[in-house]
Amino acid sequence: MIDIKQFSTLKKNAAASFNQQKAIIKKVMAGRVVTCNSCGGELFIVLPENSGTPGVYCKKGCTDISLDFAE
Numbered sequence: 001m002i003d004i005k006q007f008s009t010l011k012k013n014a015a016a017s018f019n020q021q022k023a024i025i026k027k028v029m030a031g032r033v034v035t036c037n038s039c040g041g042e043l044f045i046v047l048p049e050n051s052g053t054p055g056v057y058c059k060k061g062c063t064d065i066s067l068d069f070a071e
Ligand SMILES: [Zn+2]
Pocket: 036, 037, 038, 039, 040, 041, 058, 059, 060, 061, 062, 063
């Protein structure tokens, strides 16, 4: 069984990264240069009219944010 304290920590972390991802998407959509936390590469946006899953990605794939988060 999952420890309830662990569970709430997980939820807190998820909310923090959710807000962080939203902020990143906003910046990229505003035309700002945002770099990947892992590889330092420039992030780019994939729009629904382009091929693939819409979202914000880096070339190496360590940043992979679905646009479902952008609402
Ligand atoms: Zn990366």
